[in-house]
Amino acid sequence: MDPHRIRAFAPGRVNLIGEHTDYNDGLCLPFAIDRGVTVTAELQDGGEVVAPDLAGDQRFLRGAVAELRRTGVELPGCTLEITSDLPQGAGLASSAALCVALSLALCAAAEVEPLRPVRLARLCSRIESEWAGQETGLLDPLASLLGEEGRAVRLDMRTLEARSVELDLHGHALATLDSGASRSLAESGYNERRDECRRAVELLGLESLRDADDASDLPAPLDRRVRHVISENERVDAAVAALAGGELRALGELLNASHASLRDDYEVSVPEVERAVEACGDAGALGARIMGGGFGGSVLGLFPPGASLPEGAVSVRPGPGARMS
Numbered sequence: 675m676d677p678h679r680i681r682a683f684a685p686g687r688v689n690l691i692g693e694h695t696d697y698n699d700g701l702c703l704p705f706a707i708d709r710g711v712t713v714t715a716e717l718q719d720g721g722e723v724v725a726p727d728l729a730g731d732q733r734f735l736r737g738a739v740a741e742l743r744r745t746g747v748e749l750p751g752c753t754l755e756i757t758s759d760l761p762q763g764a765g766l767a768s769s770a771a772l773c774v775a776l777s778l779a780l781c782a783a784a785e786v787e788p789l790r791p792v793r794l795a796r797l798c799s800r801i802e803s804e805w806a807g808q809e810t811g812l813l814d815p816l817a818s819l820l821g822e823e824g825r826a827v828r829l830d831m832r833t834l835e836a837r838s839v840e841l842d843l844h845g846h847a848l849a850t851l852d853s854g855a856s857r858s859l860a861e862s863g864y865n866e867r868r869d870e871c872r873r874a875v876e877l878l879g880l881e882s883l884r885d886a887d888d889a890s891d892l893p894a895p896l897d898r899r900v901r902h903v904i905s906e907n908e909r910v911d912a913a914v915a916a917l918a919g920g921e922l923r924a925l926g927e928l929l930n931a932s933h934a935s936l937r938d939d940y941e942v943s944v945p946e947v948e949r950a951v952e953a954c955g956d957a958g959a960l961g962a963r964i965m966g967g968g969f970g971g972s973v974l975g976l977f978p979p980g981a982s983l984p985e986g987a988v989s990v991r992p993g994p995g996a997r998m999s
């Protein structure tokens with residue numbers, strides 16, 4: 675292997691359940707998939723870190739360089755080549771995968787050990803929020819970093835405990851279907867939901883919505899937003915129990931309940947997403963739901979053995995986390 679060439683791969687993620695809970699100190703159940711972003715660094719003597727492939731979007735590179743320097747990493751000059759087999763804006767966390775792969779490649783180029791997963795996930799989340807203008811929680815970078823073959827991870831965002839959960843689907847398949855809906859709306863809508871949660875926390879006098887148990891006194895629509903967060907946290911543990919008991923029908927019902935809550939209480943669905951959920955139902959899905967930030971992106975469906983997936987759906991299974999390759 676050429677010692678001047680370094681390659682890091684970071685996968686995208688699917689979140690089985692636990693949506694819009696990460697920034698509310700709640701629970702999520704994601705897994706890393708086998709598609710992702712690869713960053714290859716070609717070291718050179720002196721000079722800057724450049725990434726011609728990022729073309730118009732140099733914010734991620736500037737953020738990664740600045741955030742790593744802030745932690746004391748001295749970066750050598752290098753040219754980064756970036757390739758990806760993750761569709762952008764499809765709700766599979768392509769930008770988090772980019773941040774993770776950039777950070778790992780740059781740490782290796784600087785010959786320093788990468789930060790531990792939680793610190794590295796925080797750094798990646800800062801690149802996205804402070805440099806690329808998109809608020810995010812820790813769900814995506816942690817899912818990319820902690821991926822394991824055949825397993826999902828139950829993340830408790832309050833304690834930052836990560837518990838590995840076997841994902842035995844007994845012959846069923848999980849698949850994503852891109853709704854095709856636009857991304858700009860996603861960014862503004864996502865940030866608005868986060869503001870609403872901050873307002874609800876203030877009005878309830880709590881530290882975070884993880885502590886909320888009743889939202890009925892809040893003004894609309896904050897009452898509905900909080901109701902979603904409370905019920906979604908419960909669904910994560912119900913899903914962990916359904917998996918442990920091999921109850922795939924129950925898991926499907928939880929996906930449907932999560933979708934209904936995201937559509938009616940959290941109000942992050944759009945007509946294109948509803949059509950994609952319907953297409954999953956028509957193909958015999960036991961459950962389907964909108965995934966990721968909302969207002970577009972992909973839906974996730976759970977299909978029984980032998981079902982033919984709807985047109986355009988891509989089957990997904992849990993794979994290993996980010997790594998040097």
Ligand code: GLA
Pocket residue numbers: 692693694695696697767809810811812813814966967968
């Ligand atoms: C996006 C964000 C995540 C998380 C999800 C919603 O994917 O990047 O941090 O908030 O939306 O669950």
